[in-house]
Amino acid sequence: MKQLSAVALLFVIFLGSLFVYVAEDIPAFGDPNSAPNRYVKLFEIDAAGLEGDLEQGVLPASLVDDLEDEIEERGFPLPSGVVRVSGKEGGEGEGEGEGEEAEGAWEAVIVPAETEQHFYPKEQKYYFIEKKGEKLWVYRYAPVKRYMEEGPNETNVPNMVTYILADYRGYDTLGETTVIFTAGVAVMLLLRRREKRPREK
């Protein structure tokens, strides 16, 4: 039916032209600072007036209290310690008017509640804090960071995709095997035959 083809073609062209507006927000191909590869931004904290302490690399106690309040508000686990990341230049770009000096960066670390587990690391990098202008931006590490950094030590397997599939996300792979098992059973039920296959004489 020619009418259906024409309507479908117009609809498709319309959808394709909508993508022009969406393309601005998607990061460029291969951008190392895009969200799937690095961080997910959580919130900002005003850190005006504390620059003296911050430049020495120490987070003052009042700021840490504010941080923990905000984190708890959002329902994330509380960090147990904050560590200054040495030598890192911080995230993308520089603050307005800060020049080229290296921005400070901190990593906040979490210790899980049961320390008797000897199969998972005792400490785990969770938050990444960075100073941009007058504010502190708090990011959360993408979970991939943990898989990529702790993986080869916890499991003696070089291939990242295999150990994520079979070890860290092994439960999902069990469900996946059930899916393909169900597909085989479904095709067998639909295309059943009543007689045995004839044998060639």
Place this chain on the structure above:
Amino acid sequence: MNKRESSKGEESSKREAKGGDVIIEVVTRLMVPFIQLFALYVIIHGAGGPGGGFQGGVIFGSSFILYAIAFGIVKAGNRFSESANTVFFSTGVYIYAGVGLLCVILSYGAAQFLNYGFIPLTHHFEENRALGMDLVEIGIGITVMAVITSIFFNLAWKRENEGGKKAGEGGGEGRRQAERGEGRERREGRERREGRERREGRERREEVGG
């Protein structure tokens, strides 16, 4: 004797025209074991390089599909028993869930499902995890192989309509069968007999003429 040999030569050429080519058959018979060996390599070495359970399972299944394409689906169906394949469906899932349950049992009741560190094959938790992953990949490979093969054979086998069911206008086979009530075996046998008679008739005419 001469007549039978010459008839065999014509029959083989007719068979080539239908597609059972000698070169393809020989090469396939040589290649199928190597394809299966490669599939096993991909499953087990999925930990050291690209590969894994799903990929190796599909390669294993494709060796059966290659055999069916080269030899015809009837011959491949004779070599491949459907009931044995159905057992492999569930063997893979059984291995996977079994390893998980084993970890729960071996951790003395602490609920550590699929935490391969508890399987006491070596003395380190990390190496135990690698071995547990290999076991699990073998299970996945078995299931995927069985499913891919079974789907292909179910889709490609020619189906018969049962009894006198109407098959609509376009289903020529169905209509013919419904009218005459003939099975596929009998029709094939009749066609083969007719073909042979026609060929022998042509030979006798050639002998007389030439």
Place this chain on the structure above:
Amino acid sequence: MMEWLVEEVFAKYNYWISIVLMLIGFYAMIAKENLVKKIIGLNIFQTAIFLFYISLGDIVGGTEPIVVEGFEGIYVNPLPHVLILTAIVVGVATTAVALSLVILMYEKYGTIEEPEIIEKEREGEV
């Protein structure tokens, strides 16, 4: 205009290719009348989505995510690869069941063109 072209189109060419494939598959699913062609359109659509998702995790200058000792570079994000492996298997399962349904429909109606099936249903022949 030139800036927009360079920044938006040429720097993100993978997303454009994926969108074009998606729209081709979508058109095939809607506008084609043969049932098998609709299933092929479904497969093209799925493949385009896989390309889009995997290319989100690429890093310039990164190499494959297999750990080699003594390597000081960047590895590509392995999480999209893992999720797409599962999605590929789901695609295979869907295509298999859809094709078996097409076989059953052919046996019932004798044709796999959609307008003819609709006509037969309307006239109440089957």
